[in-house]
Amino acid sequence: MERSDQTPIITVESLTARFGSNTIFQNVSFEVYKGEIFVILGGSGCGKSTLMKHMIGLYETESGKVVINGIDVTKADEKELKKVRLDIGVAFQSGGLFGSMTLAENVALPLQEYTDLSPEEIDLIVKMKLGMVQLAGYENHLPAELSGGMKKRAGLARAMAMDPTVLFFDEPSAGLDPITSAELDSLIKSINAGMGTTMVIVTHELQSILNIADRIIMLDKTAKGIIAEGNPKWLKDQATDPRVRNFFNRRVPEQEEKGT
């Protein structure tokens, strides 16, 4: 419940990722502070989602380390990884909901697995979580019966089931209309404000970034690493790096070169 302070909850040090001989990024280092909304930003194909998947231990790391709540996930054994995973929640791009289960069953799954709450209590928590993401009443719906925005919110409800200290969110705005996207942004902000949950969000939606981010890092495909770090408003107005300026001003690099 602690609000944002300067205590790092995630530390990434000299992380390098490769797919075969293709280097996605190298020597990436940054810290995520407790209680902040941290955005990993960058153009398509720069490795944002790959970085997130490394952070949650889904991919094996080439070199470097990722420390979450004091545990290095790149070297952690299964037991430690499980501990870390119980403390984090991940909302996938498409919701990642199990198609054969209702929303209630999807959200209840971690609670059934990791707590000894009674079915009635779990039912109540599920209703509460679905209510938090404005999906009250949808518990018996199957994911296939929901719209894209609803799937994302349901994915968020499942990610929040165990009240994690860190929530990872992959492309919350992707494929959503501006209003649904803005609703999701305000939901993320209210959860962060209400619960003090640290949010790590992977996105390239400019409006979203300016609305919600406390701090951002920007990855670049050609640099294969971080090219900017800081407050989004400051970066938008003050950044000197042309790649960052282009991104925030939605400019195609060639156009600028031609103009100058």
Add this chain to the structure above:
Amino acid sequence: MNSQKTYTINSQGEKGGEVSLSLSGRIETENLNTFLSETEVLLMEKAPKKLMVNLSKIEYLDSAGALGLLQLEDRAKAKSIPFQFVNVTDEAKRVMGLINRGALTIKPLVSDKRADNIMEQVGESSLRIFNDFVSIITFLGDLITALIYSLIHPRSIRWEDLLFYMKRAGVEGLPIIGLINFLLGLIIAFMSSLQLKQFGANIYVAQLVGVAMVTELGPIMTAIIVAGRSGSAFAAEIGTMKVNEEVDALVSMGFDPTRFLAIPKVLAAMLVVPVLTLYADFFGVAGGLVVGVLGLDLTVYTYVQETMKVISIMDIVKSLIKSVVFAVLIAGIGCQRGFQVRGGAEAVGASTTSAVVAAIFLIIVMDSAFAILFTYI
């Protein structure tokens, strides 16, 4: 995870009077059940006139903990006990503010109850079977239309795909079809020889194996193996395309998905299954030959002669007609089940299973129909 008690409840006040509960420590998901049962017992024991809950010493409250507090309030109010939270910290206020109490009591928009009345269940199942039948007939109509169109306009056929599926369903199936039919011929010859030996009728083993393989087992076994190998693959492929919205994209671009996706598969099956059937017949007879030569002291020449005696060209033609019909059934059902997919990965799995089961069922039904048809024609 075992629930550990990480909070304490300090109760002050007489039974039946004003009671104050001072909570301290951590109230969270893991101890929600103990918190709820403990407070329930306190409510019963104290039966207070008024209940005040002091939250000033709470160190940590997660959303489940906040839910527990709100539940306590609801329970007190249900017993008409005036209730009040006192010294609510900002943190607790924020977490409690996230909970939409209306959401806890709202009725599900869709009932999770299935019909428990047996008549309703029978009705639902009958409707499902009827709808399935309608969908198969509709697809069959589409398929026949598309087949006729393709025969009139051969350039509209996706020849590359056709060759690809001929290789997949045909060439790649040769080893397993050969092996299974060889073993089948071997088993029939061996089992029948045990009986026929008693009457010194070893020589008839060749005829028995020949008739059984060419008229019935060759076409049926081949069709069943193709249904398992290729029918399921067709269903899974089209089903996954449906899930990934690829079929929708095809439609939006003006393509006819049946002509685009199903025709190459159905045509490929119609071309390769008869060839596979002949191949299966040959291996079945070869299996019998091995038993005849090694176990029954027949010569290769005698065995082949006896086989040729009972198999007519018409038997082979009939077997090929059957196999073409089986091929249309297998590929058609596979594609139809694929197009039926709605939802996610689970639906693709279900369509694959259903494609194989339905294809095998229809193969047997059609084979029975052919048995009657060929007897009277």
